[in-house]
Amino acid sequence: MARRNRRFAYGPYVDGPDPLAPPVDLREALDSIGRDVMEGSSPRSALQELLRRGTEQRRGLDELTREVWQRRSRLQRENRLDGTLQEVRELLQRALDAERDSLGRQDTDDARFREMQLDALPSDTGGAVRELSEYDWRSADAREAYEEIRDLLGREMLDQRFQGMKQAMENATPQDVERIREMLDDLNDLLGNHAQGRDTEQQFAEFMARHGEFFPENPTSTEELVDLLAQRAAAAQRMLNSMSEQQRNELMQLSQQAFGDPRLAQALAQLDANLQGLRPGEDWEGSGRFRGENPMGMGEATRAMEQLGQLDALAEQLSQSYPGARMEDIDLDALGEHLGDQARVDARALAELERELARQGLFERAPDGSLQLSPKALRRLGESALRDVVDQVRARRGERETHRSGAAGEATGATRPWAFGDTEAWSVPRTLLNAQLRRAGGDERALDVTDVEIVETEQRSRAAVALLVDTSWSMVQDGRWVPMKRTALALHQLISTRFRGDDLKLITFGRHARSVELGELVGLEGVWEQGTNLHHALLLAGQHLRHNPDAQPVVLVVTDGEPTAHLEPGGEAVFDWPPSPETLRATIGELDRVTALRPSVTFFMLGDDPRLAVFVDDVARRCGGRVVAPTLDGLGAEVVSDYLRTRRR
Template sequence: MPRRDRRFRYGPYVEGPDPLAPPFDLRSAMDEIGRDVMEGASPRSALQELLRRGAGERRGLDELTREVWQRRSRLQRDNRLDGTLQQVRELLQRAMDAERDSLGRDDSEDARFREMQLDALPSDTGGAVRELDSYDWRSADAREAYQEIRDLLGREMLDQRFAGMKQAMENATPQDVERIREMLTDLNRLLAAHAQGQDTAQQFAEFMRRHGDFFPEGPQSTDELVDLLAQRSAAAQRMLNSMTAEQRAELMELSQQAFGDPRLAEQLAQLDAQLQGLRPGEDWDGDGRFRGDNPLGMGEATRAMEELGQLDALAEQLSQSYPGARMEDIDLEALGRHLGDRARVDAQALADLQRELERDGLFTRAADGSLQLSPKALRRLGESALRDVVDRMGARRGERETRRSGAAGEVTGATRPWAFGDTEPWSVSRTMLNAQLRRAGGDPRALDVTDVEIVETEQRSRAAVALLVDTSWSMVMDGRWVPMKRTALALHQLISTRFRGDDLKLITFGPYAREVELGELIGLEGTWEKGTNLHHALILAGQHLRRQPDAQPVVLVVTDGEPTSHLEPDGSMYFDWPPSRETITATVAELDRLMAVKPAVTFFKLGEDPRLAAFIDDVARRCGGRVVAPTLDGLGAEVVSDYLRNRR
């Protein structure tokens, strides 16, 4: 706060969570989503899983839902609904004791007759209060206690349906009660006209002019008024449903004594019936079992039921399990009211995260409406995978990521506009000239990315690369699925950004082999299918390499099992286990045909299968290739290193 001498005092922020707290890390969030997608989850379910878990210090939807259910359970565990009945019983007992004490000091026959009347009262509280309606009290204290019963019942019944009415009617006069009855009469007329489809705008305005002080919420139309009242009326009905049959009957009988005017109860019953007809979608049949020791009055019990309904709605919103669910569906105001500001801030941060991920172009929608990772998201995942690979390569060889001069070719003297992924040096003179020309055209910016030109280099060599990855069920079962995908990501990222002249083909092989795009491979789900068809994969690899006779051919094979299937001449798949002689013969023959283009071949052997080791050693000697047995964590580094070695 500023002082007169213009100095300031500083202290901790106490109005809730720190507004300057760092937001979610989008890159970290994208890595988590990518990991789940590579494990077989759809992009939508991976995003939902991230929102359920939360990130960093921000709680996820699961934790917030758990707190909602804890709040709900605590509300039911600590309270019970018969508070009004208990208060009425206590007031009735006080009235009876005061009246009997007064009659006991009187020796007249009239006093004895009155005692007999009191002794003959029904045993239930509601019946006793009803019978005493016409009783002429001798004791002023007893008369006051009985009147308090009537006033209490009236206040509680109004408090069930109109906010703050209990306090407003604390010392109600007959004129106040009559004004309430008039308001209810006008309200029922308004709702009846609305139910008949009449235009009630003028009638509503007149109603609010006369009775607007009963509605501090300030509804602006008949529909808003109906929504407001229906929620509380439905909560009042759920409260009655939650009581025992005896309690319910007793309370209904007592309601006739509200303010000593049965017309009030009739008007409220008519109001409830109209609201139920106008808003049948409200929960009129639900209940909630309260089992605590704290007695709630009718108004308090209705608010407790209303809170239970709001907590149920919050739990459904937080579950995000219904069709078309969005984080924007969560009622942040209600969440903060029930769980505190920190919960509201955490939910808001999750909604902001979802919005930023979608706004950042990390997801696209397919023709069928499903969510898919965008090329931008795949680039980010590739950057992360390649960074991990480079870190491992640096740790192993004592190096970190470097940009060595001449890696992309020799300078030709020409320049060209910069494109994403270029690593060549800038042409400073051309860049500054472009900026000056743009500013001369009226653009005030000093420098723009479109101004940048880079020094053109002559490509010394290019490679045609075929990465063959095993997608048989054993890769999933033994935890090799995600490392395989991250390896493909890292190699694809390296080639697309640092060696853009190279042509990478991703080929998967299970029962059959097929060429796939990166996004398809990343989203590929593991399925239980028999067959490791390396024969078919080598056929596709040969087709890719033969299409580019001027490129250096490189073949990288990642597998954890020996071939167990091959293609027959008619295109059908043949499977046998252990591998048949025909499968081995077909695979080796295809490898021999592939050697006509003189590729550099490397086999990456995963697992400790001795039969696989023997087969790979034999074929590697036959084709002059290499065999690498990496760990799962080191697979990406080994594949990238081998690609760079072969390229050099």
């Protein structure tokens, strides 16, 4: 039997996160965070800045906040709140015109008296409608228009508090109005008991069984019912607060004419009082300025005020500026409702990015409780920095990407049994041969550690590397701060992964010099401090080289200024500008002591200071070193290339 043709329908995936969405790009995120940390931000601030700025694929919190405020502004700019008053005025004028037309065709004293009554009506709409509540209309059209006013007011007032009530009460009968009034009385009784702390579980069940049709949201407890009603009641109060005093007074008078029964207004006033007592934390005092041309009825205006409240809450959630703020605080459903599904997707992706950064262990707590980049994060930043540097070196040399290992030296052709701690590559042929010979002797195991042989390599000399980086204020001021840190990251990554036997020491020098770990250097903030104490830095470099007497000594100096400070025997740093003879003597003297260790010395001169150029030329000639004047973008490539050149030599 032939298979029946099947039709398939395709649509958006709505059950949770999109399974086909691209994975979170932690590399881009970490590069961004690392860049901000190196510029002086704390890791927490850098993470917040990333979330505010967003990524290449996702809008950030700032962009989403801007759209929220645009939506809020558009809502106020296009609408106004007096739609119900305007409609009542039009109906009142229609009723008065029809009544006067009818009276004008009657030649009686009663008609003239009624015309005088109409002429004496109060000028305000609320007062006129109230005065006409007992008027005996002679025109059927006028009576119908006046009844429309009462019906409209009742439906609008109910629509303010109960969603969809305006449509449900179209052409309401007196019996319908009585049912509404009974519902309000029962509701106020329920809320009153709840406010007094009484158990209302049974009363709530009976209330919902009797009046559940008025609550399509289907609340399951008194608390849920209060939450549902309080939000709309607070929005209705904010709507009144947003109107002029005259408009507010008119509505208060008109409310007594709702459905021609003042008891309805009284029941609603009692409801508002109950809700305000139960939920004082709702915004009952706020207001908003509406200045557009589109008139909104009371129910519609109340919903607009609800939207304003939701948009304000979203703006606060997106700001993440309050204590304990988390991305999980953002109401994704409300965000999607107001800004569209893509906004919800972007916010969810940012929250996932924050969670993934934490899950991957890229941050850790310092002893003082602050957040800092973990060693894992520093390795990833180092990989990125080294990758950029290697790309620059290859581009300069015309090389293609290759995978090289420089930790163990060149293979000699010989092999030896593996021993604990060996990191050299396995000799696969010898390892498999050993396994076959062992199995031929009756051992059934497929492979054993005793079978493994490794490739012997020629011994490669170690290097003791001292990277001296200038941290004086001019490095920050002239934009050299981040390139300096990325250079240290790249060199540290290269040595820790490819030349693990080498010993790298990072030394910073401003007014004083000090040895730092990589994490300290990456998070180091620029400080306004005068002094370039190369003398102290060379002293620490010499100590490092002497601690590694069997290693090839390498000294790399990155600076943008001649030495202006030196260390006194008592440990005090002395600053002078221009450089004093004492500073120059101390610096040259320490350089001579380091030179006695026969290191490879390279000065990387940043900027175009002629005094610095003269100084580094002289000291490089004195110690047999080199001078390199790289661009900021090329600093990392020059330092890494010089290190590799020294290793090859």
